[in-house]
Amino acid sequence: MLDNHHKNIATFIHLSTFSRFIIPFGNFIGPIILWVANKEKSEFIDAHGKQAINFQMSILLYAIILGTLTIPFFIFKIFSGIDFIDFNGFHDFHINIGKPSPLLYIGGGLGVLAIIGFILELVFIVIASLKARDGEYYHYPLTINFLK
Numbered sequence: 533m534l535d536n537h538h539k540n541i542a543t544f545i546h547l548s549t550f551s552r553f554i555i556p557f558g559n560f561i562g563p564i565i566l567w568v569a570n571k572e573k574s575e576f577i578d579a580h581g582k583q584a585i586n587f588q589m590s591i592l593l594y595a596i597i598l599g600t601l602t603i604p605f606f607i608f609k610i611f612s613g614i615d616f617i618d619f620n621g622f623h624d625f626h627i628n629i630g631k632p633s634p635l636l637y638i639g640g641g642l643g644v645l646a647i648i649g650f651i652l653e654l655v656f657i658v659i660a661s662l663k664a665r666d667g668e669y670y671h672y673p674l675t676i677n678f679l680k
Contacts, residue, residue, distance in 0.1 A: 534576055534667050541570050542580035542664035549588055549657055559588045580664050582679045587660075587672040591653055594674075598646050605639030 548562025555561065567581025656672050663670035 534574065538574045538576050539665055539667050541566065541573070541577050543661050545577070545581050545584050546657055546661040546664055549584060560585070563588065576667075576669070579669055580660070582677075583660065583670060583672055583675070586678050587656070587675045589678050590672075590674065590676045591649075593676065594649065595646070598642060598649070602639050602642040602646070605635045605642070 545563050545566045548566055549559040551558030551562040563581060563584040567577070567585065571578040571581055660670045660672060
């Protein structure tokens with residue numbers, strides 16, 4: 533039988549991922565500590581703990597992949613046109629930014645994708661917390677099951 537204590541622990545496992553805003557890698561440390569300490573108490577806590585940890589590991593993997601793709605586009609753009617300012621004396625001063633490169637558009641698009649992913653991550657964590665509070669199982673979308 534599922535009691536309120538088990539629901540609360542499962543809820544706090546999901547909410548502990550927000551500790552990353554205070555503690556580095558808190559999104560891993562918090563859920564792992566709560567899950568390991570309580571996984572023997574119920575299958576419900578074990579399932580939610582695995583889901584929270586799998587989701588955070590998946591998000592880390594996606595962020596590494598997205599960063600690996602995005603950063604080179606910005607670096608290539610910066611070093612391709614170093615002459616951003618042409619200074620020909622105080623009477624003839626102008627800024628030459630030039631035409632935007634397709635690399636900048638690709639990098640910017642990937643950056644926007646990263647922002648959307650961050651917002652969706654926060655939304656999914658809140659949804660998972662609410663489902664755990666209500667005693668329901670939740671499976672995060674696009675999660676790789678590292679822990680089974």
